[in-house]
Amino acid sequence: MNCPGPGVMAACLDGALTPAEGARLGLHLRACARCRKALEELAFLLALEPLDPGRASLRAAKALIPQAGATPPRFPDGQRLPSPALLH
Numbered sequence: 001m002n003c004p005g006p007g008v009m010a011a012c013l014d015g016a017l018t019p020a021e022g023a024r025l026g027l028h029l030r031a032c033a034r035c036r037k038a039l040e041e042l043a044f045l046l047a048l049e050p051l052d053p054g055r056a057s058l059r060a061a062k063a064l065i066p067q068a069g070a071t072p073p074r075f076p077d078g079q080r081l082p083s084p085a086l087l088h
């Protein structure tokens with residue numbers, strides 16, 4: 001199984017993934033408990049920091065984390081925010 005790297009997780013939490021990338025990550029998260037845990041931990045860490053507008057999609061990213069018995073994860077269409085801090 002090809003696990004997305006930490007950069008993909010961070011981009012997801014920053015809303016920097018394309019809808020297609022978000023959907024792919026969502027599918028992977030449903031199948032991979034390790035990445036689910038990693039994203040949850042990353043989201044938790046980010047949630048401890050004051051949210052800025054660039055992190056407004058944190059809730060959307062959390063929606064990607066599947067819960068037992070929940071509806072399939074969805075990612076908002078066309079959401080693509082710049083995340084200069086994560087691009088270097």
Ligand SMILES: [Zn+2]
Pocket residue numbers: 001002003004028032034035
């Ligand atoms: Zn994985």
